[in-house]
Amino acid sequence: MPASVWVVRLNVLALVLISTALVAAFVDQLVFGELPCPLCLLQRAALGAAGLGFLLNVRFGVRPLHYGLAIMAALVGAAVAMRQVLLHIAPGDPGFGSPLLGLHYYTWAFITFVGIIVGVAVLLSLPNSTDGAAARRRHGWLAGMVLVVFTLLIAANLVSTLLECGISQCPDDPVGYEWIGKISAWLNRGGS
Numbered sequence: 001m002p003a004s005v006w007v008v009r010l011n012v013l014a015l016v017l018i019s020t021a022l023v024a025a026f027v028d029q030l031v032f033g034e035l036p037c038p039l040c041l042l043q044r045a046a047l048g049a050a051g052l053g054f055l056l057n058v059r060f061g062v063r064p065l066h067y068g069l070a071i072m073a074a075l076v077g078a079a080v081a082m083r084q085v086l087l088h089i090a091p092g093d094p095g096f097g098s099p100l101l102g103l104h105y106y107t108w109a110f111i112t113f114v115g116i117i118v119g120v121a122v123l124l125s126l127p128n129s130t131d132g133a134a135a136r137r138r139h140g141w142l143a144g145m146v147l148v149v150f151t152l153l154i155a156a157n158l159v160s161t162l163l164e165c166g167i168s169q170c171p172d173d174p175v176g177y178e179w180i181g182k183i184s185a186w187l188n189r190g191g192s
Helices: 003-030 038-060 064-087 105-124 132-165 178-188
Strands: none
Touching: 003 038, 003 105, 003 132, 038 064, 038 105, 038 132, 064 105, 132 178
């Protein structure tokens, strides 16, 4: 099997891992009721932008520009995640949200962004093909399904953020969905 096929498969795997992280964030939000703070939302956006770089590689063929997008997004995400880590580094600070395996999600986000940067460096060192159509033919439905799931997760994040924050700045410590409350109040008044 040509090395270029493995490069595209690794891009699909990166997209699967990013999608898994986004699903975990949604489970925490929807099942456990922990609304994301503004820094958490920025980290999700950066994760989505990094995933977009991998999506472009799978859909249109591997290009350094696509990897550049993933690296830039990961750098921004790592900076935002580190900012949140530093906000909660003081002794006795419980942090924001519940920890997972002893670390808060923003710490996991920082580790993920560093992993993306290292992963892209490895992928850039591998021989690859720039033929997107050939990549799609080789990976068919699996790559297509991953692309659709990732796209749906990005759309769900946009809707969720809009419901939580509306079109204004998100609260530092969110307690509810701003627009759901406004829509409920509007419906209770009879839609007037």
